[in-house]
Amino acid sequence: MTVSDSNSPLARREALRNRRDQxxxxxxxxxxxxxxxKLFAEGHVRGSTHLANGxxxxxxxxxxxxxxxDVVTCTYRGHxxxxxxxxxxxxxxxxxxxxxxxxxxxxxxxxHLVEPSVGLLPTAAIIGAGLPIACGAAMAARxxxxxRVAVSIFGDGSANIGAFHEALNFAAINKLxxxxxCENNLYGEYTRIQLSTPIxxxxxxxxxxxxxxxxxxxxxxxxxxxxxxxxxxxxRRGEGPSLLEMKTYRYSGHSRxxxxxxxxxxxxxxxxxxxxxxxxxxxxxAEQALSPGGLEQMQAETNEAIEQVVAEVLDSPxxxxxxxxxxxxxxxxxxxxxxxxxxx
Amino acid sequence: MAKIWTRQAVLRALDDAMTDDPTVILMGEDxxxxxxxxxxxxxxxxxxxxxRVIDTPISEMAFMGAAVGAAVCGLKPVVEIMFIEFLGxxxxxxxxxxxTMRYLSRxxxxxxxxxxxxxxAGQGFGCQHSxxxxxxxxxxxxxxxxxxxxxxxxxxxxxxxxxxxxxxVVLEPRILYSEREEYEFDPSYRIPLxxxxxxxxxxxxxxxxxxxxxxxxxxxxxxxxxNIEVVDLLTIWPWDRKTVLQSVERTGRLVxxxxxxxxxxxxxxVVSAVAMEAFGKLKAPPHRITLPDAPVPYNGGLEARxxxxxxxxxxxxAALISTNKSPAPWWRxxx
Numbered sequence: 001m002t003v004s005d006s007n008s009p010l011a012r013r014e015a016l017r018n019r020r021d022q023x024x025x026x027x028x029x030x031x032x033x034x035x036x037x038k039l040f041a042e043g044h045v046r047g048s049t050h051l052a053n054g055x056x057x058x059x060x061x062x063x064x065x066x067x068x069x070d071v072v073t074c075t076y077r078g079h080x081x082x083x084x085x086x087x088x089x090x091x092x093x094x095x096x097x098x099x100x101x102x103x104x105x106x107x108x109x110x111x112h113l114v115e116p117s118v119g120l121l122p123t124a125a126i127i128g129a130g131l132p133i134a135c136g137a138a139m140a141a142r143x144x145x146x147x148r149v150a151v152s153i154f155g156d157g158s159a160n161i162g163a164f165h166e167a168l169n170f171a172a173i174n175k176l177x178x179x180x181x182c183e184n185n186l187y188g189e190y191t192r193i194q195l196s197t198p199i200x201x202x203x204x205x206x207x208x209x210x211x212x213x214x215x216x217x218x219x220x221x222x223x224x225x226x227x228x229x230x231x232x233x234x235x236r237r238g239e240g241p242s243l244l245e246m247k248t249y250r251y252s253g254h255s256r257x258x259x260x261x262x263x264x265x266x267x268x269x270x271x272x273x274x275x276x277x278x279x280x281x282x283x284x285x286a287e288q289a290l291s292p293g294g295l296e297q298m299q300a301e302t303n304e305a306i307e308q309v310v311a312e313v314l315d316s317p318x319x320x321x322x323x324x325x326x327x328x329x330x331x332x333x334x335x336x337x338x339x340x341x342x343x344x
Numbered sequence: 345m346a347k348i349w350t351r352q353a354v355l356r357a358l359d360d361a362m363t364d365d366p367t368v369i370l371m372g373e374d375x376x377x378x379x380x381x382x383x384x385x386x387x388x389x390x391x392x393x394x395x396r397v398i399d400t401p402i403s404e405m406a407f408m409g410a411a412v413g414a415a416v417c418g419l420k421p422v423v424e425i426m427f428i429e430f431l432g433x434x435x436x437x438x439x440x441x442x443x444t445m446r447y448l449s450r451x452x453x454x455x456x457x458x459x460x461x462x463x464x465a466g467q468g469f470g471c472q473h474s475x476x477x478x479x480x481x482x483x484x485x486x487x488x489x490x491x492x493x494x495x496x497x498x499x500x501x502x503x504x505x506x507x508x509x510x511x512x513v514v515l516e517p518r519i520l521y522s523e524r525e526e527y528e529f530d531p532s533y534r535i536p537l538x539x540x541x542x543x544x545x546x547x548x549x550x551x552x553x554x555x556x557x558x559x560x561x562x563x564x565x566x567x568x569x570x571n572i573e574v575v576d577l578l579t580i581w582p583w584d585r586k587t588v589l590q591s592v593e594r595t596g597r598l599v600x601x602x603x604x605x606x607x608x609x610x611x612x613x614v615v616s617a618v619a620m621e622a623f624g625k626l627k628a629p630p631h632r633i634t635l636p637d638a639p640v641p642y643n644g645g646l647e648a649r650x651x652x653x654x655x656x657x658x659x660x661x662a663a664l665i666s667t668n669k670s671p672a673p674w675w676r677x678x679x
Contacts, residue, residue, distance in 0.1 A: 071413075073413070116453055121413075121416060126436050129437065132406045132412070132437060133409050133410070133412050136410035136411055136414035137414065142395075143395060166401075166406035169401060170406035326451070334450065338454060339452040341417045
């Protein structure tokens with residue numbers, strides 16, 4: 001499938017069973033992130049955006065390892081996760097451009113992507129906020145005895161906020177079916193990890209909560225998926241939470257206004273040599289699931305499809321002024337269109 | 345009719361709600377095995393089990409956030425914040441996450457949780473365990489905020505809060521837990537959120553209040569030569585403009601009685617609405633009776649001075665009515 005397909009988020013998610021589609025999704029994430037940067041320069045994006053180029057294997061590795069009715073919380077660096085979980089490029093780019101076609105109707109923006117049909121709660125603009133919320137989703141799943149799990153995706157910066165400690169402790173004592181996924185991209189906003197954190201491996205902290213702490217090569221989508229699958233099975237068996245640390249790297253700065261001049265010389269180049277898309281493409285070529293040159297063709301097709309989506313988005317209307325007042329509370333206009341996780 | 349303690353009304357409301365709706369769960373520090381620090385959850389663990397009545401670690405951020413996630417996924421969590429000050433460490437989950445869930449999902453998700461918290465002064469708990477702090481929450485779009493004033497309103501507001509499709513904070517003035525009154529429980533009794541009550545009718549001035557100050561207002565009115573109308577707001581966000589405006593239009597005078605510091609109290613909003621919408625009906629300037637802008641003192645004599653007494657309220661209202669000018673607060677002369 002290509003990004004211009006008007007498939008539902010659920011259909012896009014289910015497509016991830018196919019390895020070639022997994023690569024295509026990683027290529028799509030990279031293309032969308034690059035295009036968003038350009039849309040910013042072109043004046044179509046307000047406020048800020050937080051790109052995750054370089055971290056595509058984490059997003060797709062997680063998405064292919066859990067079911068659409070497992071619940072995911074995520075931080076504001078979430079474009080890639082939203083796309084991987086199934087949100088359409090029009091839903092993501094549309095939201096970032098503040099249009100009705102966006103997944104939150106244009107009222108949320110880059111930091112607030114959402115799609116209940118594939119388990120994605122609104123991504124949070126507050127560091128650490130999603131970890132306790134995932135605990136509650138896991139409590140609800142256990143109350144229903146339906147075997148569902150909750151996944152909380154956050155960065156290395158979140159490992160130093162109180163919510164991290166409280167949530168891991170809470171999940172562990174209650175043996176909740178939660179998988180805490182830390183994307184360690186070495187930078188919390190503008191600050192390198194050794195200046196904020198006295199240990200190199202966040203996974204070490206799991207021992208303080210008596211849960212497995214696993215270090216994972218976050219540039220290898222298969223390694224991400226294997227580690228996820230093990231943690232998910234453990235959670236579904238009722239054995240409690242896990243902390244997975246994805247070693248990865250953010251090619252861009254913290255946000256669009258950050259040129260990342262604080263990075264040591266040569267660091268970016270070293271990580272570019274382990275690019276997650278190239279690693280996976282080479283593997284698929286070895287598996288004969290992709291022809292030599294297939295990646296380049298896929299990238300060209302995907303980027304072309306993204307251009308079509310961008311045209312569609314820029315053609316799509318801005319939300320009506322009435323949307324200011326819609327869905328503030330149950331008494332507000334807009335109606336109750338409540339999504340019910342796992343049926344009633 | 346039986347005499348019941350206000351704390352029994354909390355317990356009964358929780359108990360009835362849990363019986364009626366199997367998705368209602370309770371979470372908080374010491375609410376299960378110990379029956380609650382104020383004994384308002386006694387017996388519920390035995391009746392409903394540990395999956396529904398949950399003792400938490402001292403981790404407000406964790407259990408408030410867990411309540412958000414559980415609510416989004418179909419449960420109805422009622423969390424207890426032992427003293428309202430403890431909400432400070434968990435405020436993000438309430439005012440930033442729960443409050444925007446419906447908005448950001450365009451009506452697809454909501455977080456119908458209830459936060460119950462004991463609040464208020466008068467018992468010598470000192471400045472970190474005696475505030476109302478409603479201003480931390482009031483005015484936040486997506487949240488509702490109610491304050492109980494006796495056993496009946498405690499039952500009626502809690503039942504409505506638990507049935508509401510959005511997050512609701514219910515402040516329970518701690519000093520009222522050990523008050524008794526004649527009240528017969530009715531499992532179908534509800535007080536709709538957003539609606540005030542005229543607790544006493546009068547013609548000379550409208551005294552708008554809530555929480556523990558409601559009984560102070562009623563006592564002040566009973567001891568007054570003037571004929572004072574008392575309005576118990578019950579829900580202070582969003583508050584019932586219609587009932588207040590109708591009353592002020594009849595009496596021509598507005599006095600707010602607030603257990604809140606002068607610069608943070610909800611009365612500022614009430615006064616501004618009345619001044620803007622009923623200015624022509626006013627015989628006197630709107631007047632606010634509040635706490636001074638100072639922490640709650642521990643010493644008993646100081647705390648009694650700090651809180652508005654019925655005698656002080658009677659005196660302030662009498663001065664307003666006789667002069668049609670706003671009388672100075674006690675601390676202007678004391679300072």
